[in-house]
Amino acid sequence: MASLSRRTILATVFAAILGSAAPLSAASAGDMRIAFGDLPGIESIQTLAAIERAKERGVNVELIILNDEDLAAQAVVGGQADVGIGAPYTLIQKVGVPIRVFAQISTLRFFPVVNSEFYKEWKDLDGQEVAVQARGSGTEAVMLLMAKNHGITLGNISYVPGSEVRRNALLQGTIKASIVDAANRRALEAEAPGKFVVLPVEDLGASDEALFATADYLKNNAADVDVLVEELMKTAREITENPAVAVEFRNKYKLLPDLGAEADAEITEYYKETAEAGALAPNGGGAEAAADDFAFFSIAGQIEGDPATLKVEDFWDTAAIDRALAKLGKK
Amino acid sequence: MASSIRTESEAVGFAPLSGRGEAAGWQDHPILLRLISIALFAGIWEIAGRIPVSFAFPTFSDTIIAFFGLMADGSLPSAYLSTLQPLLLGVVLSAFIGVGLGTLCGLWRTGEWLAIPIFIVLQAAPVAAFIPMVTFVYGIGLTAKTLAVMILALPVIVLNTYKAVRNVNESLLVMCRSFLGTRWQSVTKIILPDASPVIFAGLRLGVAAGFVGVVLAELLITPTGIGDLITFHRSRADYAEMYATIGSIIALSTLTLVFLQWVEVRIFRPEKRGA
Numbered sequence: 136m137a138s139l140s141r142r143t144i145l146a147t148v149f150a151a152i153l154g155s156a157a158p159l160s161a162a163s164a165g166d167m168r169i170a171f172g173d174l175p176g177i178e179s180i181q182t183l184a185a186i187e188r189a190k191e192r193g194v195n196v197e198l199i200i201l202n203d204e205d206l207a208a209q210a211v212v213g214g215q216a217d218v219g220i221g222a223p224y225t226l227i228q229k230v231g232v233p234i235r236v237f238a239q240i241s242t243l244r245f246f247p248v249v250n251s252e253f254y255k256e257w258k259d260l261d262g263q264e265v266a267v268q269a270r271g272s273g274t275e276a277v278m279l280l281m282a283k284n285h286g287i288t289l290g291n292i293s294y295v296p297g298s299e300v301r302r303n304a305l306l307q308g309t310i311k312a313s314i315v316d317a318a319n320r321r322a323l324e325a326e327a328p329g330k331f332v333v334l335p336v337e338d339l340g341a342s343d344e345a346l347f348a349t350a351d352y353l354k355n356n357a358a359d360v361d362v363l364v365e366e367l368m369k370t371a372r373e374i375t376e377n378p379a380v381a382v383e384f385r386n387k388y389k390l391l392p393d394l395g396a397e398a399d400a401e402i403t404e405y406y407k408e409t410a411e412a413g414a415l416a417p418n419g420g421g422a423e424a425a426a427d428d429f430a431f432f433s434i435a436g437q438i439e440g441d442p443a444t445l446k447v448e449d450f451w452d453t454a455a456i457d458r459a460l461a462k463l464g465k466k
Numbered sequence: 467m468a469s470s471i472r473t474e475s476e477a478v479g480f481a482p483l484s485g486r487g488e489a490a491g492w493q494d495h496p497i498l499l500r501l502i503s504i505a506l507f508a509g510i511w512e513i514a515g516r517i518p519v520s521f522a523f524p525t526f527s528d529t530i531i532a533f534f535g536l537m538a539d540g541s542l543p544s545a546y547l548s549t550l551q552p553l554l555l556g557v558v559l560s561a562f563i564g565v566g567l568g569t570l571c572g573l574w575r576t577g578e579w580l581a582i583p584i585f586i587v588l589q590a591a592p593v594a595a596f597i598p599m600v601t602f603v604y605g606i607g608l609t610a611k612t613l614a615v616m617i618l619a620l621p622v623i624v625l626n627t628y629k630a631v632r633n634v635n636e637s638l639l640v641m642c643r644s645f646l647g648t649r650w651q652s653v654t655k656i657i658l659p660d661a662s663p664v665i666f667a668g669l670r671l672g673v674a675a676g677f678v679g680v681v682l683a684e685l686l687i688t689p690t691g692i693g694d695l696i697t698f699h700r701s702r703a704d705y706a707e708m709y710a711t712i713g714s715i716i717a718l719s720t721l722t723l724v725f726l727q728w729v730e731v732r733i734f735r736p737e738k739r740g741a
Contacts, residue, residue, distance in 0.1 A: 205700060212521055229703040230521045269689055270698045294689050295606055309605050437702065 166195035167359050170216035172204030175391065177318065177402045181374055181415060182220070182240055182344070183391070184384035185366040192366070194359045208234065208347070217352050218363070222342045224428060225437045227450050233350050235452035238364045239420025240344040240371075243431075244412060245277045246320040247334040248305060249312040257334055261287035266295045266304065266313040273341070274314045276435030281336060305331065317405060340427030345420065353452050364419055364455045365463060371415040372466055378406035417466040419456035422447045524706035529713060532706035541695065542714060549680055549691030549715075552608055556615025557676040561669055564620050568627025568665075573653065582628060589621035593679075597686045611683040618679035619672040626668025630661035666730045670723055677719040 167189075175183060186196050201207050204221035211219040212232045220240070226232050247265075254260055260282070268274040275292065282289050295301050295310070302319040304310045306327060315323065323331050346363070353360055373380050382399050385391065391398065409415060416424065428450075429442035438445070447453070508526045515525030524532070536542040571578040597614050604610040634657045642652045658665075684693020692715050699708040 209520070209522065225701070225703045226521075230705075232521050269701065270694060271701050294694065296689065300601065300606070303602070304606065307605070 167218060167356070167363070168197045168199055168216045169218045170199045170201055170207040170210045170220065172201055172207035172219065172221040174200060177391065177394070177398060177405050178241070178316075178409075180381050180385055180390055180402060180406070181370050182367070184381075184388055185363065185370045187384075187388040187390070188366040188370070189359075189363045192362050194362050196363075208232070211348060217356070218346055218348045218360075220344050220346060222345050222428065222432075223347055224432050224450060228438050228440075234347050235350050235353060236342075236345045236347045236420075236425075236450055237353055237360065237452045237455045238346045238367055239342050239416040239424045240346065240367060241342075241409070241416060242414045242424075242427075243273055243277070243339050243341045243343040244317055244409070244414050245274055245314050245336065245339075246317065247278060247281065247312070247314045247336065248320060248323060248331050249334060250305065250308070251330060251332045253311045255332055257281060257285040258287060260289060260312055260334075262290045263312060264291040264293060264310075265289055266293045266301055266310040268298075268301075268314075269294050269296055271436050273343075273431075273435060276431060277336065277339065278314055280339075280431075280434055281334070284337065317408060318401070321401070321404065339431065340424065341431035342420065342424060342428050343414075345424075350452065353455065357455070357458075360455045361458055364459045368417060368419055368456075368459055368463055372417045374406050375410045375413070375415055375417055378410045379403060381406040418460060421451070421453045421456050425451050522703075522705045524709055528706040529709045532704070533710035533714065536695070536707060536710055542711070545691040545695050545711070546718075547691075549684060549693075552611035552615055552683065553676055553680040555608075556612045556679065557619055557673055559612070560616050560619035560623055560672055560676065563616075564623030564668070564672060565627050565665060568624040568668075569631050569653075569658070569661075571624070571628045572631025572661075573657075578628070581624070585621040585624045588617065589625060593617050594682055594686065597682060601687050606688045610687055611680065614683035614687065615676045615679035618682075619676040622675055623668045623672040626671065627661070627665050630664035630668070631657055634660045662735065666726075666734070670726050673722060673726060674719060677715065677722075681715060 169186065171179070186198070190196050199210065199216050201210065204223070205226075207216065207219035207221050208223040208226050210216035211234055212226075219234075223232075223234060223236070227234060227236075249255075249260065254263070265278055267278055278289060278292070293310070295304060295313070298315045298319040299322075301310065301313045301315055302323055305313055305315075305323060320333060324333075346367070348360070370384070381402050385399070385402060425447045426442070429438065429445045432438045433440070433442050511526040511529075515523055515528065518525075533542075567577075567581060571581050596617060600610050600613050600617070604613060638656050638660055639652060642656045647655065681693060684691055685697065689697045692711060695711040696708055699705070699711065
């Protein structure tokens with residue numbers, strides 16, 4: 136009797152779980168499902184604003200937040216998402232997945248940071264240990280590229296994933312030279328003014344985030360894709376002209392409500408820098424961006440072959456940005 | 467390699483049985499059955515890889531080729547060299563601390579009240595969530611990884627030992643007292659031998675948990691060793707190499723557990739051999 140009732144309870148629980156899962160899967164049908172490869176932070180305000188505007192223009196966008204860029208690409212290939220965010224060059228080349236990049240959102244911005252007690256400039260890093268994100272990552276490629284440009288050889292490269300982890304390690308003094316993103320660089324300057332030197336990085340043109348989708352989706356949903364690409368270009372241009380609109384976007388569309396009002400100052404600061412550096416793509420990238428990406432990602436080891444011989448059309452589908460540029464004009 | 471060690475342990479386990487001549491036929495050849503089972507698994511994997519189930523799912527043959535490639539270029543051996551450091555350190559520390567602490571808690575009420583709740587909580591907790599916390603306190607080096615191994619391995623060892631010591635056969639203890647055995651004798655001659663099967667089971671579970679811990683640590687703290695090979699090959703879309711690495715750590719973990727069982731039966735509890 137006792138085992139019977141236990142079985143009943145188990146069955147009820149199981150049914151409840153199944154029941155609660157069913158509405159979730161039913162809700163996943165939207166016009167355009169966009170997979171983020173990372174938790175959206177202040178650097179995603181522009182993309183999020185463009186998505187909100189696309190919604191206003193009748194594209195029913197659903198956001199899917201994933202933990203890793205690879206997962207976004209897998210979701211797109213597997214049909215669980217329509218559009219992904221990232222830079223899936225490796226997947227396109229090595230695995231031959233039928234996806235194409237169709238618009239660049241922003242270019243990479245990383246900041247090599249060194250402890251000023253030990254190092255002052257690139258030359259001091261000759262033969263020294265540095266910490267980067269991961270083997271074969273963009274951060275490693277930036278460090279190697281800069282070392283090459285300055286004619287030095289880095290010593291041991293250690294791998295510490297997470298900009299905030301490297302920031303903490305820099306503050307604690309466990310590492311003396313590393314490379315972090317914009318938000319953590321500012322945090323370092325705020326928490327320990329004068330303790331760290333940010334080494335100059337000559338212009339990097341490589342994509343940080345770009346939109347990609349399967350070739351079929353781009354062909355069959357050109358109207359929706361066009362709306363998204365146009366809004367992305369418009370927001371990029373508006374922010375580049377006047378970085379303060381980023382905060383306006385945030386308030387208007389109630390973006391990132393979890394961050395609270397105090398994030399506004401940080402957002403202003405972030406977009407001011409980003410706009411000055413020209414890191415947003417007012418023309419959606421295209422062949423030029425592809426050429427920069429080929430050069431950068433082959434140094435990073437993520438794509439193979441001579442960058443000059445790689446074909447843009449193997450990685451990009453520029454039709455949507457071409458149409459958008461015809462409508463909006465080039466900046 | 468896998469089958470040779472398994473076979474040895476089997477041969478030990480089954481030697482008296484076949485000596486008696488009770489079993490006959492195909493059941494007498496567990497090696498054959500196991501080989502068939504492995505071949506079947508490889509076959510299904512190969513077919514699934516050829517369909518393919520996903521673009522990120524390589525075939526069995528590609529994975530094996532990748533495995534030998536990784537062995538040949540030395541990246542797998544050197545990865546194991548660095549993964550084994552926190553693993554061995556963590557497992558050995560956990561074994562000694564765990565059995566010691568578990569025995570103490572089993573024998574001493576105050577210790578039980580103080581320590582056991584912590585380990586019950588630790589065992590129930592989703593430990594992967596602790597690992598970022600470990601890095602905040604202990605940084606990103608060997609200490610943090612060893613701790614990650616211990617956080618996973620220690621609770622199960624402590625709790626098994628504690629339960630085994632607490633639930634020792636009462637009549638054996640009464641016998642010890644009636645033979646005027648001292649407290650020390652009752653611990654070393656009655657309690658520990660009687661508790662040893664469950665303690666060993668706890669150790670095996672602890673070692674298995676240690677493998678989980680070291681891979682988690684290498685994926686979540688800093689990618690070194692096996693964790694580095696997995697993340698690196700994933701980022702490069704070299705899925706065959708990634709699966710080869712994952713397969714190798716699973717195989718190593720299985721072999722280690724089989725080896726431990728063999729050691730246990732062979733050295734520590736010879737009476738179990740014929741059973």
